[in-house]
Amino acid sequence: MSEKIKATINGSEFEFPVIEGTENEKAIDISKLRARTGHITYDDGFKNTGSCQSEITFIDGETGILRYRGYPIEELAEKSTFLEVAYLLTNGELPSTAQLDEFRREVSEYTPIHHDMRHHFAGFPSTAHPMAILSAMFNAVSCYTPHLTESTYDKQSFEEATARLLGAASTIAAYTFKKANGRPFTFSNPRLGYVENFLHMMFTDPYTEYEIDPEIVKALDLIFVLHADHEQNCSTSTVRMVASSRANLFASVASGVSALWGPLHGGANTAVLKQLKQIHTSGMTIEECVRLAKDKDSDFRLMGFGHRVYKNFDPRANILKKACDRVFSVLNKKDPYLDIAKKLEEVALTDEYFIERKLYPNVDFYSGIIMRAIGIPVNMFTVMFAIGRMPGWIANWREVRENPDSVIYRPRQVYQGPTCRSYVPADKRG
Ligand code: ACO
Helix, strand or coil, X not given: CCCEEEEEECCEEEEEEEEECCCCCEEECCCCHHHHHCCCCCCHHHCCCCCCCCCCEEEECCCCEEEEXXXXXXXXXXXXXXXXXXXXHHHCCCCCHHHHHHHHHHHHHCCCCCHHHHHHHHHCCCCCCHHHHHHHHHHXXXXXXXXXXXXXXXXXXXXXXXXXXXXXXXXXXXXXXXXXXXXXXXXXXXXXXXXXXXXXXXXXXXXXCCCCCHHHHHHHHHHHHHHCCCCCCHHHHHXXXXXXXXXXXXXXXXXXXXXXXXXXXXXHHHHHHHHHXXXXXXXXXXXXXXXXXXXCCCCCCCCCECCCCCCCCCXXXXXHHHHHXXXXXXXCCCCHHHHHHHHHHHHHHCCHHHHHCCCCECHHHHHHHHHHHHCCCHHHHHHHHHHHHHHHHHHHHHHHHHCCCCCXXXXXXXXXXXXXXXXXXXXXXX
16 A cells, blocks of 8 residues: 555644655655645755656765666766767667767757857857856757747657757857957867867867867766756756746756856856865965864865765766876876865865765866866856756756646745735835
């Protein structure tokens, strides 16, 4: 018999069904709570609220598990590529060779954005934040594809919109970089793979030669794979919320970019690099830095440490740490920031404060150092995160739109403002 939870409210007893997930997670279904009892639940920040049932990504933060569509992140990181993972997330299954070839071809076909869109870039100041441009440009892409902005859903349009968004993301990111540096735009090269082509558009121009290093391609591809989805985080929940109103994929993803921009979410990778720079330039010792992070009178925190969900380790951070070592050794590079990061990690991981609170390096701790080695400027780190997260946003949008029972997301609140009062004319207000 399926489990039920009993609640006694104002002396009356009510039963609520329990929903069980495929990994034995349990949730009390309170969807009829208000209708039956007049009460709502209160959960500020949704820390304890399941907003949906999803088949996309599974996380167990206690044991450091992350799986996309059932596949462990460690296996995907080792054996797969970003476009293959994008196909997996957005379609539910890994592609056959023919399916993957077709997916690559479609993404490549739509990577060049409409030529008129260069005028949009001309309108932004060169000091514009790349995340502001990215969000605005995703909505702008839809202006050139009105047939994809219908509120109805069909699979063919979804596939075209997916390929357009994945392709456009790399072009918009590269053009934003060129715009900020006053360099000419470089057109997409359809003979190159997704990441190679992105590096080509970023770093090549008629005055600059850039040799695409396969190790760098591998490292950036890995960063994208590790960021591709992360269950109901702030930006993905935002995308689902917007999708629930039947808004199109471009508008929904543009809102996801805005949510990701915040320093408590996608902006954390930038904060890690700023902190490493601060330590490096100020000459602060590692011990002083750890002491400050533990001092409750200071608001200094070790950026890149701790995670709301992972409480033993972040599996993505373990993978990236190894990748970081490989990149620096293959490229024969040195970076004082990497030395500081390693010492910080070593000291923090043996310190009682961090052990007690289960604070481990998260995905942002090493991703920024790798991106710095690649030559990506710090203010574009969150844009790289956005390119990586695109398949997750798209997959979640699709899940909402294909759910026949989907309703518009519309939470309730507990009102704490003034009770009813009468209007007073301006000249009579004290
Ligand atoms: N440095 C020092 N102390 C920390 C840190 C840190 N990075 N993170 C948490 N703590 C301490 C808190 O002060 C608190 O101590 P207390 O119990 O003595 O009061 C305890 O650990 C628990 O911290 P919370 O903030 O309650 O933990 P929560 O799970 O809410 O926060 C968060 C997680 C926001 C990630 C936090 O660890 C943090 O601010 N980390 C630094 C920023 C960062 O790296 N963010 C990236 C997250 S990953 C991502 O978005 C992709």
